[in-house]
Amino acid sequence: MNYKTSLSFRKETLVQLLNAIVIHEDEIIEALHDDFKKPAFEAVLTETNYVITELKDTIKNLSKWAKPQKVFPSILNFPSTDFIYKEPYGKVLIIAPWNYPFQLALCPMIAAVAAGNQVVVKPSELTPKTSAVIRKIIEKIFHINHVECIEGGLEVSQKLLAERWDYIFFTGSPSVGKIIAKAAAENLTPVTLELGGKNPCIIDETANLKLAAKRIVWGKFINAGQTCIAPDYILIQKDMKSHFIAYLKTEITKAYGENPALSPDFARIINTKNWLRLANLIEEEKVIFGGQTDIENNYIAPTLIEENDMESLLMQEEIFGPLLPILSYEKEEDIKTVISKFEKPLALYVFSENKRFSEKIITQYSFGGGCINDTVVHFSNKRLPFGGVGHSGIGAYHGRLSFDTFSHKKSIVKKANWLDIPLRYAPYNDKLKSIKKILKWM
Numbered sequence: 001m002n003y004k005t006s007l008s009f010r011k012e013t014l015v016q017l018l019n020a021i022v023i024h025e026d027e028i029i030e031a032l033h034d035d036f037k038k039p040a041f042e043a044v045l046t047e048t049n050y051v052i053t054e055l056k057d058t059i060k061n062l063s064k065w066a067k068p069q070k071v072f073p074s075i076l077n078f079p080s081t082d083f084i085y086k087e088p089y090g091k092v093l094i095i096a097p098w099n100y101p102f103q104l105a106l107c108p109m110i111a112a113v114a115a116g117n118q119v120v121v122k123p124s125e126l127t128p129k130t131s132a133v134i135r136k137i138i139e140k141i142f143h144i145n146h147v148e149c150i151e152g153g154l155e156v157s158q159k160l161l162a163e164r165w166d167y168i169f170f171t172g173s174p175s176v177g178k179i180i181a182k183a184a185a186e187n188l189t190p191v192t193l194e195l196g197g198k199n200p201c202i203i204d205e206t207a208n209l210k211l212a213a214k215r216i217v218w219g220k221f222i223n224a225g226q227t228c229i230a231p232d233y234i235l236i237q238k239d240m241k242s243h244f245i246a247y248l249k250t251e252i253t254k255a256y257g258e259n260p261a262l263s264p265d266f267a268r269i270i271n272t273k274n275w276l277r278l279a280n281l282i283e284e285e286k287v288i289f290g291g292q293t294d295i296e297n298n299y300i301a302p303t304l305i306e307e308n309d310m311e312s313l314l315m316q317e318e319i320f321g322p323l324l325p326i327l328s329y330e331k332e333e334d335i336k337t338v339i340s341k342f343e344k345p346l347a348l349y350v351f352s353e354n355k356r357f358s359e360k361i362i363t364q365y366s367f368g369g370g371c372i373n374d375t376v377v378h379f380s381n382k383r384l385p386f387g388g389v390g391h392s393g394i395g396a397y398h399g400r401l402s403f404d405t406f407s408h409k410k411s412i413v414k415k416a417n418w419l420d421i422p423l424r425y426a427p428y429n430d431k432l433k434s435i436k437k438i439l440k441w442m
């Protein structure tokens with residue numbers, strides 16, 4: 001069966017997938033809770049509903065996106081009509097991480113199917129309950145030659161990477177991203193790499209500190225800080241620091257209560273390995289709020305850390321957990337010293353009422369994407385490309401761009417035969433003057 005050819009078949013299966021996700025929504029939410037106590041609210045907002053919205057948008061727009069796109073022809077080719085045809089790549093491999101395990105496996109898969117590809121999805125082995133539901137839904141809707149879900153860890157991933165693919169879409173850490181890129185290079189396979197980084201959150205002296213604290217606490221501690229675009233560290237103007245810390249403390253308590261371990265709204269660390277990694281980053285004497293840990297339950301409280309040492313363990317790699325270091329700067333130039341110590345991040349946030357300052361920050365530094373006066377929410381606009389730059393990733397997706405990501409853009413000139421301008425053909429004789437004139441008009 002050739003799954004690549006029929007647009008109506010793609011639409012039909014996507015509608016079936018939509019119905020299945022709606023039917024299984026409670027099961028997905030429960031699986032996410034079993035895997036790492038993801039709160040139901042966050043599961044709906046960032047996983048099930050996100051995927052449902054993406055699916056509806058894809059089903060609605062698929063015919064339009066797939067249609068050959070007419071572009072303005074070149075005068076050199078007169079008379080012609082020129083088009084971009086969207087062609088599926090063929091066999092696509094999608095490797096997903098554990099932190100948004102449903103959304104980050106399903107959204108690329110939906111786009112790859114919409115674009116007419118055959119797909120293999122490998123969800124993360126660290127969220128086995130969610131991975132099992134993903135597999136169940138995929139097996140229910142798709143023929144195994146069309147979309148297959150292969151569960152497993154490193155060995156399975158390596159086996160899959162040893163095969164030849166027409167496109168690889170990977171979401172995960174920069175270190176594994178390099179392994180993926182190397183494997184893809186063997187066959188010159190195009191890749192999208194959705195990776196991570198150390199995302200700065202800059203706050204100047206004009207910022208609305210109270211609102212900034214609220215928005216940062218939400219963006220940092222949603223999913224217990226295990227979000228690729230969560231603020232990694234705060235860089236605040238020195239004179240504002242103590243005020244801001246007070247606001248942060250208030251907002252954390254407002255959101256998760258006096259004891260966040262009892263809050264149903266605060267997720268857990270994914271496993272003991274990551275818990276140990278994070279616990280090892282906490283230097284007790286630097287903790288100004290939180291700091292409680294419980295290895296039995298993979299719990300680490302929302303924790304504020306006063307950090308002055310760029311050489312500390314905490315400031316070496318992406319934190320990816322509920323630890324928030326707070327650094328300060330005196331002069332604007334100090335910001336550069338901190339940011340340029342790291343590879344280009346996936347996100348950057350700036351809180352300021354000074355438009356000149358925020359504009360300068362967002363244009364001066366290279367990063368995947370971000371917000372002025374908010375955190376994380378740029379992810380939610382399907383019209384904004386989502387992806388990193390440099391070590392935080394290659395390529396971008398979301399909305400229509402996801403469909404384009406999984407489509408080869410084939411350029412076609414449809415030439416008419418009623419006229420054949422002789423200018424381009426040899427012998428060139430004295431045609432140089434005329435061609436120069438034409439080229440000047442273009």
Ligand code: NAD
Nearest residue numbers: 096097098123124153154157158172173176194195196228
């Ligand atoms: P990871 O790189 O450890 O694993 C991701 C996937 O790769 C998993 O399916 C895993 O089984 C597989 N894998 C692991 N090691 C492999 C290897 N050596 N060879 C082949 N496959 C391998 O990442 P993770 O811990 O699941 O997720 C956390 C990372 O992902 C963070 O760095 C985070 O910033 C990033 N992330 C990025 C985005 C984004 O959209 N840019 C989204 C979520 C997470």
